[in-house]
Amino acid sequence: MSSFRPALKQTFDAADQAQAGALPEVFMTRVVVCGAGGFIGGHLVQHLKQDGCWVRGVDVKAPEFGPSAADEFLQLDLRDRSACEAALSVEGGFDEVYQLAADMGGMGFIHSAECEIMRNNALINLNVVDAAAAAGVPRYFFSSSVCIYRDMEPGEPELDEVQAYPALPDNEYGWEKLYAERVAEAYGRRTGMAVRIARFQNCYGPEGTWRGGREKAPAAMCRKVAEVDDGGTIEVWGDGTAVRSYTYVEDLVDGIVRIMRSDLTGPVNIGNPEYVTVDELVHTVAEVAGKQIGIRHVDGPVGVQSRNFSNARIKSLGWSAKYPLRQGIALTYPWIEAQVQEAGELAGGPGR
Numbered sequence: 361m362s363s364f365r366p367a368l369k370q371t372f373d374a375a376d377q378a379q380a381g382a383l384p385e386v387f388m389t390r391v392v393v394c395g396a397g398g399f400i401g402g403h404l405v406q407h408l409k410q411d412g413c414w415v416r417g418v419d420v421k422a423p424e425f426g427p428s429a430a431d432e433f434l435q436l437d438l439r440d441r442s443a444c445e446a447a448l449s450v451e452g453g454f455d456e457v458y459q460l461a462a463d464m465g466g467m468g469f470i471h472s473a474e475c476e477i478m479r480n481n482a483l484i485n486l487n488v489v490d491a492a493a494a495a496g497v498p499r500y501f502f503s504s505s506v507c508i509y510r511d512m513e514p515g516e517p518e519l520d521e522v523q524a525y526p527a528l529p530d531n532e533y534g535w536e537k538l539y540a541e542r543v544a545e546a547y548g549r550r551t552g553m554a555v556r557i558a559r560f561q562n563c564y565g566p567e568g569t570w571r572g573g574r575e576k577a578p579a580a581m582c583r584k585v586a587e588v589d590d591g592g593t594i595e596v597w598g599d600g601t602a603v604r605s606y607t608y609v610e611d612l613v614d615g616i617v618r619i620m621r622s623d624l625t626g627p628v629n630i631g632n633p634e635y636v637t638v639d640e641l642v643h644t645v646a647e648v649a650g651k652q653i654g655i656r657h658v659d660g661p662v663g664v665q666s667r668n669f670s671n672a673r674i675k676s677l678g679w680s681a682k683y684p685l686r687q688g689i690a691l692t693y694p695w696i697e698a699q700v701q702e703a704g705e706l707a708g709g710p711g712r
């Protein structure tokens with residue numbers, strides 16, 4: 361079990377809801393984080409708690425790597441409209457709803473689970489925003505993705521948010537996110553709810569999925585490097601030239617909360633403006649691990665060839681990425697290495 365998460369709180373399931381945690385004090389900002397059992401949602405809960413909010417976490421599953429820092433945690437399936445109503449119901453109402461729940465994963469999952477992604481995420485996004493509007497929630501945040509943008513050529517000038525149109529996302533995950541952005545904005549126009557939307561670049565950090573097929577590239581590379589000896593070789597999907605940027609999770613949650621509490625309407629990109637190839641990502645991980653690593657390129661789903669997005673809107677809120685890739689990987693690799701070792705020990709193996 362990870363010792364990374366500092367706060368110790370109780371976990372509740374849906375049946376406990378009536379008895380769940382003490383009610384928030386009237387002066388506290390009352391917040392719901394949907395997807396709080398996941399990677400970014402879990403870190404967002406910690407950030408909001410440090411900020412003095414009263415937080416209800418909601419997810420279909422309990423957090424995997426330790427107890428939630430939320431004041432209460434409800435296990436609910438947000439594809440179900442009545443579950444969304446339960447999630448957002450509290451005496452006096454909630455001030456903010458952060459919608460991060462999604463059926464998602466890295467490129468392997470995005471390419472193999474198109475129907476699940478389209479169906480489950482549309483149901484979640486339709487029902488949560490509808491329930492939030494019906495409950496009179498004043499501020500609503502939706503977590504979108506840079507997957508809504510078209511593919512780019514390496515070296516192409518950066519795209520700003522309005523250049524998402526005419527739309528040509530590379531995969532169904534991106535199309536659903538684009539649709540869900542529009543649904544949230546339509547509810548905002550109809551009800552006056554302040555809707556805030558961020559398009560996340562790839563995010564990484566401790567307590568993210570690191571194995572099982574849903575992990576994203578930085579976690580997958582950290583795991584692969586942790587699993588081989590110094591001088592070993594790892595497999596990398598594609599030819600290693602695809603260009604991405606990777607945002608450390610603390611930078612991302614800082615950006616989320618800034619956007620939520622700002623006057624910025626319309627989608628806002630959040631991302632570390634440090635673009636690297638997949639091979640450069642592997643070299644960074646290997647350097648942090650102190651290992652010489654060879655790369656064997658193999659066939660596999662890679663996604664778009666290149667990314668380059670404007671951060672002018674998020675920067676207008678005083679945000680900047682505080683963690684360069686090397687520093688973020690130095691904080692992430694030891695956590696994943698410890699998970700790999702623990703898993704190896706549990707399996708009775710050498711625990712590499």
Ligand SMILES: NC(=O)c1ccc[n+]([C@@H]2O[C@H](COP(=O)([O-])OP(=O)(O)OC[C@H]3O[C@@H](n4cnc5c(N)ncnc54)[C@H](O)[C@@H]3O)[C@@H](O)[C@H]2O)c1
Binds near residue numbers: 420
């Ligand atoms: N991680 C990234 O790099 C990245 C990039 C762009 C966008 N995003 C978006 O940010 C959000 C959070 O991503 P993450 O990396 O923390 O993913 P994650 O998979 O760790 O978290 C998502 C959470 O949603 C929960 N969930 C799924 N179906 C649910 C349901 N029916 N009811 C309730 N909860 C349900 C999952 O159990 C999971 O805990 C997602 O919307 C994702 O699409 C993430």
